[in-house]
Amino acid sequence: MADNETNQKPASQLTDAEKDAAVKSTRRFDLRRIIGALFVVYGVIVLIVGLVDLGGDAETKMTGGIQINIWTGIGMLVLGGLFFLWDRLAPVPAEDIVKNLEREDDAKAAGEGDIEKF
């Protein structure tokens, strides 16, 4: 069978070191970290904009008196922090990651429509 793109060997032959590497790489790109980072960066930007404009009336004229940049900035920072905290407290279980790697042969069979004959 032609192998696609990646030249990795079948997952069933992975050594422990390779499994560790897979777990690390999956956790590094956990979606919660990506969203957390995005919100922290946005939060900082919006908060700075709000603080720089403090006292100016261009912003409050539009919003009817609310310092919306400051409040949104704080809110986004808090949410970003919560995502990091969640990632820290409940990382993806290692066995889930390894199990997914090992299911590759099944996945190929399923993709070829071989699991069920209609």
Added chain:
Amino acid sequence: MTGVVLAAGSGSGIQLSLGWVDYLMLAIYFVVVLGIGFVARRRVRTSMDFFLSGRSLPAWITGLAFVSANLGATEILGMAANGAQYGMATLHYYLIGAVPAMVVLGLFLMPFYYGSKVRSVPEFMLRRYGKGPHLVSAIAFAVSNVLIAGINLYAMAIVIEAMLGWPEWLAIVVSAAFVLAYITLGGLSSAIYNEVMQFFVIIAGLVPLTIVGLNRVGGWDGLVTAFKKTDSVQHLQAWAGTAVGNVTNPLGADWIAIVLGLGFVLSFGYWTSNFTEIQRALSAKNMSAARRTPLIAAFPKLFIPFIVIIPGVIAAAVLGPQLAGKGGSGLTYNDAIPKLIQMYLPSGVLGVAVTGLLASFMAGMAANVSSFNTVFTYDIWQRYIKPKMSDAYYLITGRWVTVVGVVVGIGTAFIAAGASNIMNYLQTLFSFFNAPLFGVFVLGVLWKKMSPAGALWGYVTGIITPAIVFVWYTFVDPKIFNSAAAETMYGAIISFATVLIVGTLVSLVTKPKPIDQLGGLVFGVGKIDVKGDAMVGDQAWYRSPVLLGVIALALCVALYLPFL
């Protein structure tokens, strides 16, 4: 902040004035999206990885993707347009028209889909009935999805046009290229990750907009006062004037149309048998996560109307007749949210809101494209054109089908550009395509004697009858319904009734599928193991599907109370 005011394209009444920080935030987002595409690409080793994320995602991700796949342009712009045009009655689309169906899907129907290991909804039709209904549902899904992808693309172009002053066609092509890039790279995982990320960004943009908007009109009391002057106060009530034969509400629909058409047929058709949604649940890591997918999605769905409809209502109060294009404003109802963003959000939050809008339309289109390529590759190409090839072959095919889907979507974007209210256009498509599919699906799941011939004829006639109703309403006699929205609801009811009648009659005189082939596909035939693949923690009380479902339904009732 110094902002450069960019002139909007000709004819548009919106011009957003973005400062450099706003562009910076937009740029950061686009870099992250492409980054996710490249990371996801490394994990795509089989066609199942590409089309179903290797069935490996946790419930919170699939759940948010489930609600977010629907949170495209049609939702944000369309529901705000409805809020502006019809008022708080738009709540029906959420509280009757979505959440109950999501609960039923999670509690009762998901075990059939996930348990039968099908890769798509048409494939479920193949298992339950056979080739005829399978082919019809695969083709109907493919056609409706490229049309809907066009709506999302068009909406994205409106915002880019207003922001950068690009011509509409250029905005459409550039947006399409971007979606194409990240889906061909990472497949469904890319699409889903971006859906979840955009969900949070759009909320971070719409919450400040709603707060500032309410502040500017003087709170809820200010809205009531404003409507007393201009329009009827019914704009702020959901159920007033819905008596049969005495319809006075702005939506133009009586309670039968709302409950049966919107609440039952259109809503169940969309949420329980539309593959764009179901695909998100099929990518979950096990049965428990798949069942919780629509239930987790129900909670954000309950609260989204308050940051989408209320801005629409505020726009109606502030801009009034201008939104209907009066006085040469160049505005339509679809412009409600972009116009409010222009009026109320200063540089900073403005960048978040604009990023959220663009991200949401991109995600909406990506959801259509990622489900289209799965159905086209597995259900049409693999089944009828090139069977028995290697998995790698179908992976490459899927990438090419994505290209084709996006190119056709560019064409259909110009069809969407011709519709004055994109929500009505979308609901019309649903009454043609989703309503009959749902009829065939639900009969098949409930009644073991429903035959393949009954399914096929029910399906075909169920597509034809709403088409006749639509043509009649549009070209012959526009007086038969009170509004375009009411037409879509009755179109759906008529389609569903056709399927019930034709499907039942034909099934009575034709041969059903032998009972031993229906295990796990029909209620009460065979057993579906919902706990076999349980993982540690699935038994926690807060993960109980029944509990989640009951709370969601109770909230549906509670959230109507302030708007009676």
